[in-house]
Amino acid sequence: MIFFLSILSEQYRKFHRLSGIIFLSLFLFQASFPVEIEAAKKKKSSKVTINLPQTLILKEFIKIISEHTGTVFVYEEKNMRGQMSITAPRNFKVSAEDAFYFFEKILASQGLAMVRKKGSKVVEILTAADARFSRLPISKDGGKVNAKGGNYVMRLIPIRHADLKGIQSTLQPIFSKTGALLVYEPMNMLIVIDVESNVS
Incomplete structure (x- = not known):
C-alpha cells in the first residue's frame, strides 16, 4: 500500500510540475499580450x-x-x-x-x-527535435507569423464549445511530423508547436 501511494505521489508531482510550466508559459503570454513574432527585418529592395x-x-x-x-x-x-x-x-x-x-x-x-x-x-x-521543445516565441490564435518562415513557434488556440481531446485525436494523424500537437485542459487550450510556415 505504501509503495502504491509512493507511485501515485511521484506521478502527481510530475503532473503538477508539467502543469506549472505550461501555466507559466500561458501567464507570460497573457502578460505580454499581444505578442508579435520577430521576423528578419530586411529591406526587400536591397x-x-x-x-x-x-x-x-x-x-x-x-x-x-x-x-x-x-x-x-x-x-x-x-x-x-x-x-x-x-x-x-x-x-x-x-x-x-x-x-x-x-x-x-x-x-x-x-x-x-x-x-x-x-x-x-x-x-x-x-535539431528539429530539440527546436520543438525549446523556449519558443508564443503566438496567440490569429497572430501574425511569417508564412515562409522556418523558425519554430508555439501557437495557443482557445477551444470553445468543442471536445478538446476529440480535436486533438482528429488532427493528430494528419499533423506535421516536424511539430507537436498538445492540449492544456485546465484552460481548454490547443497548443500547436511547429515551424511558422506550418502554423500561419
Missing part, C-alpha cells in the same frame, strides 16, 4: 551578391548567410557535419530576405531548424 561553390560545407554556408544578413548564429559543432551540392549562377543577386528563406530550407533538409527570440538578432540552430 540585393546582395552571393557566389556559392558547387560543394558547400554547412558551417561555411552559415558564415556566408551571417555576413549577408547581419544575423548571429549559435549552434553545436556536432550538428554541423552536413555537406551539400548547390547549383546557382555566379554573382547570384538575391534579397537578404530571400537568402534567409533559402537558408531555412537548406537547414530543414539537414534535419535542423532555427529558433529566434523576440527582439533578438541571435538565432539558435538546433
Whole structure:
C-alpha cells in the first residue's frame, strides 16, 4: 500500500510540475499580450551578391548567410557535419530576405531548424527535435507569423464549445511530423508547436 501511494505521489508531482510550466508559459503570454513574432527585418529592395561553390560545407554556408544578413548564429559543432551540392549562377543577386528563406530550407533538409527570440538578432540552430521543445516565441490564435518562415513557434488556440481531446485525436494523424500537437485542459487550450510556415 505504501509503495502504491509512493507511485501515485511521484506521478502527481510530475503532473503538477508539467502543469506549472505550461501555466507559466500561458501567464507570460497573457502578460505580454499581444505578442508579435520577430521576423528578419530586411529591406526587400536591397540585393546582395552571393557566389556559392558547387560543394558547400554547412558551417561555411552559415558564415556566408551571417555576413549577408547581419544575423548571429549559435549552434553545436556536432550538428554541423552536413555537406551539400548547390547549383546557382555566379554573382547570384538575391534579397537578404530571400537568402534567409533559402537558408531555412537548406537547414530543414539537414534535419535542423532555427529558433529566434523576440527582439533578438541571435538565432539558435538546433535539431528539429530539440527546436520543438525549446523556449519558443508564443503566438496567440490569429497572430501574425511569417508564412515562409522556418523558425519554430508555439501557437495557443482557445477551444470553445468543442471536445478538446476529440480535436486533438482528429488532427493528430494528419499533423506535421516536424511539430507537436498538445492540449492544456485546465484552460481548454490547443497548443500547436511547429515551424511558422506550418502554423500561419
